[in-house]
Amino acid sequence: MSAILHIVNQSPFSSTLLKQCMDRFNNDDGLILLEDGVYGAMSQHPYAQNVRNIKRCYAIKNDLLARGISLDDISDSIQVIDYDEFVQLTIEFPLSHSWY
Amino acid sequence: MMMAAEGNTTTMNAPKKLLFVLRQAPYGSTLAKDALDAILATSAYEQDLSIAFIDDGVFQLINNQQSELIDQKNIARILSALPLYDITQLFVCAASLAERGITLGAISEDITVLEPEALRTLLSQQDHLLSF
Numbered sequence: 001m002s003a004i005l006h007i008v009n010q011s012p013f014s015s016t017l018l019k020q021c022m023d024r025f026n027n028d029d030g031l032i033l034l035e036d037g038v039y040g041a042m043s044q045h046p047y048a049q050n051v052r053n054i055k056r057c058y059a060i061k062n063d064l065l066a067r068g069i070s071l072d073d074i075s076d077s078i079q080v081i082d083y084d085e086f087v088q089l090t091i092e093f094p095l096s097h098s099w100y
Numbered sequence: 101m102m103m104a105a106e107g108n109t110t111t112m113n114a115p116k117k118l119l120f121v122l123r124q125a126p127y128g129s130t131l132a133k134d135a136l137d138a139i140l141a142t143s144a145y146e147q148d149l150s151i152a153f154i155d156d157g158v159f160q161l162i163n164n165q166q167s168e169l170i171d172q173k174n175i176a177r178i179l180s181a182l183p184l185y186d187i188t189q190l191f192v193c194a195a196s197l198a199e200r201g202i203t204l205g206a207i208s209e210d211i212t213v214l215e216p217e218a219l220r221t222l223l224s225q226q227d228h229l230l231s232f
Contacts, residue, residue, distance in 0.1 A: 001224040020123070020155050023195065026220050097121065097229045 003028040005093035009100060011039040012046050021099045022050045030056035030093060032086060033078075038063045041074040052077050060086060116227040117148045122157035124232065126175035127167060132160050135232035136178050143185040150189035151182075152214075152222060158196045161207045179209055193219055 006029055012018040018040050021031070031054050033040045040051060041059040051057055052075050061080045064071065071080055081089075090096050120139055124131040142149055153161055160175050167174045182190070190211040197204075197213070204213070214222060223229065 001221065002226070004224060004229070023216060024154070024220055024223060026224050029224075095224070095226060095229055097223070098231050099123075100231070 002094035005030045005032060005089055005096040007032050007096060007098045008037040008040060009035040011036040013039060017099045018047055022047055033059040034063050038067060038069060041078050042069060043075050048075060051075060115146060115148045118228050118230060119226040120151045120230045122151060122153050122160060122232050123155040125156040125159040127170060127172050131232045132175050133173060140185060143187055149187055152191045154193040154196050158192055158200060158202055161209055163206055163208050191222060
């Protein structure tokens, strides 16, 4: 089994993408929240509990800051990364899958 | 369409396991048709090709689509021609069907129904995932 890097770019408050992704998530998989997907990093979002259980969850720093989301307001389990680190992760994971 | 990242390293000529993940309804966007074009093109390269219909993608499978009424090519009819291209590994998400109240009787394709755990395994066993 290969680990998949899942990429979500829409808000969980207006789209079911994050839920659909979570439903197909394996234990070793990773999740990257980018663009409006970073609203999924907020501790109040509908699937916050599920995201907290993910060992490797990432959110793009500039996408968070651009939307006025303070790094203090996101779940502790989420690692804040930049786009260079995002590219590095797509190399590190054997598979990646964009949800849109 | 975003291409999946490079998969496990294999020799140049070994067939890759490619899974097309179809998640959109047939006529609301061009994605379903684009996916079929990509699938048929890929079939020429003798890869280990399979297709998974999940979320709204299961709507592509419904029988009796009369797409001529909206001047669109019939997606279900194209799907039914896939065996002619030796594309026979079709999978559908059981949960997505159940959520939408679609019974297997409403689907004409010869297709394998996957429970969530089996679907997760299928996704993780590929060399590339292609998302539409």
